[in-house]
Amino acid sequence: MKLTREVSLGKIILGGKNPVRVQSMCNTDTRDAAATIAQINALEAAGCEINRVAVPDMDAAKNISKIKAGIKTPLVADIHFDYKLALEAVKQGVDKIRINPGNIGGADKVKEVVKTCADAGVPIRIGVNAGSLKTLKEFSGRPDWSDEKWASVMVNEALEEAGILEQLNFKLYLVSLKSDNLNRTALAAEEFAKQANVPQHIGLTEAGSFLAGTVKSAIAMNRLLSQGIGATIRVSLTEDPKLQVRAAYEILKAVGLREYGPEIISCPTCARTQADVAGTVKKLEETIYSDAELLKKSTGKKIAVMGCAVNGPGEARDADFGIAGGKGEGIWFERGEMKGPKIPQDKWIDKIINKILE
Ligand code: SF4
Structure with missing residues (x-):
């Protein structure tokens, strides 16, 4: 697989040989700067490297600078239809725009957005989603297409949109091709990678619940990442965005591309179990995966x-x-060797956390 070109996003460089970056999207109201900053700060503590907010109106666009002042990571504005929101977001200091040039109405408006982004050095992501393809307007319902046909329509529309930016000599862009179907998504990303050396934001869209969405995403992302496709990843789940970050890192970790947090192993429990194993694992994960220092110090450890x-x-x-x-208490062990006095169950988490921090 040939390397893509690089696109800078604040201090992060996407594409080329750079690490695949993890991103998520807030589900707070962007007009509520305090709530949005709080959510992004929590996502940052969980390791999220790029955060996106929806910009549904001018009040939301005008809040961008306030939100930027409270966060450390690059901020992306998700714009639909109204090009003026994109112009305002750039004016407010946003780090990247997610837009679909085909839906912001006419060449003049696209030109103005692209010129504004070029002057400010702000990259654009062209987001092509299977559910909102322009070609679908010719159909009253769902077209009876094969996965290959879906992928080829998605790729053609992405290339068309990319062509608009290229004609304006704007190279600072990424592309995403998303569907809720893993095969279509992977086929589209693979085909696009053959035709363009543009970095891709990869992920499924409307992937579903935590379990179903993570499984589907992992299968699709493994297929793409193991071919070198993907500069940044978002696992779209109907869940707390922190879990989207976790899922993205778990995928990258499993593929061998990034390190993130510990490997926590635990037994399935059986009739011999007299302690709350599931509750302990859940609490341990919640504690580690919401604290940047614990995440860093536990990376590479098996617990x-x-x-x-x-x-x-x-x-x-x-x-x-x-x-x-055991019953209400537990035995501490290190590399298979039992150590020290028994520990009451309510002290297990503290003991593990202190060991991580040692
Ligand atoms: S309780 Fe003991 S025997 Fe049962 S699954 Fe866990 S480790 Fe295995």
Whole structure:
């Protein structure tokens, strides 16, 4: 796979040989700067590297500078239909615009947005979604297309949109080709990568719930990432955006492209279990994955939470450290070796966190 060209987004460089960056999108009201800043700060603590907000009206656009002042990561404005919102977002200091040049009405308006972005050095993402393809206007319902046909229509529309920017000599752009269908999404991204060396933002759209959406996204993203396709990733889930960040990193980690947080192993529990293994794992994950320092210090560590001392320490001997539960207390072990006095269950999380911070 040939390398794509690079696009700078604030201090981050996307494309080329640079790491695949994780992004998410706020679900707060952008007109509420305090709520949006709070959500982005939480996403930053979870490792989110690029954050996007919807800009539905001028009040939202005018809030961009206020939001930027409260966050550390690059901010992307998601614009539909009204080119004036894009102009205002750039004026307010946004780091990137997500737009579909085909839906902001006429060449003059596209030209004005592109010129404004060029002058400010602000990149654009052309977002092509299967559900809003221009070609679909010719159909009253859902067209009976194969996945290949869907992908080829998506790619043609993306190339058409990219052509508008290229004609204006604007190279500072990325493209996304998304569908809720993993095969169509992957086929479109693969075909686009063959035809253009433009960096891609990859992900499914409307992927679904946490479990279903993560599974679908992981299969599609693995296929693309293992071919070198994807400069930045967003896992779109009907869930807290922090979990979208987590899912994106888990995918990148599994493909071997990024390191992020610990590997927490835990047993499925059985009749021998006398402790709350599931509750401990959940609380441990919530604690680590919402704290940037814990995330950093636990990266590369294998931590075990096991349901009994009979099998736990032995089964988890590959872990750096962990707990094997008993009734209301647990045994601490490190690399399969039991250590020290028993620990009451309400102190397990503290013990693990202190060990991470050691
Ligand atoms: S580690 Fe113990 S509690 Fe957990 S599944 Fe195995 S035998 Fe059951």
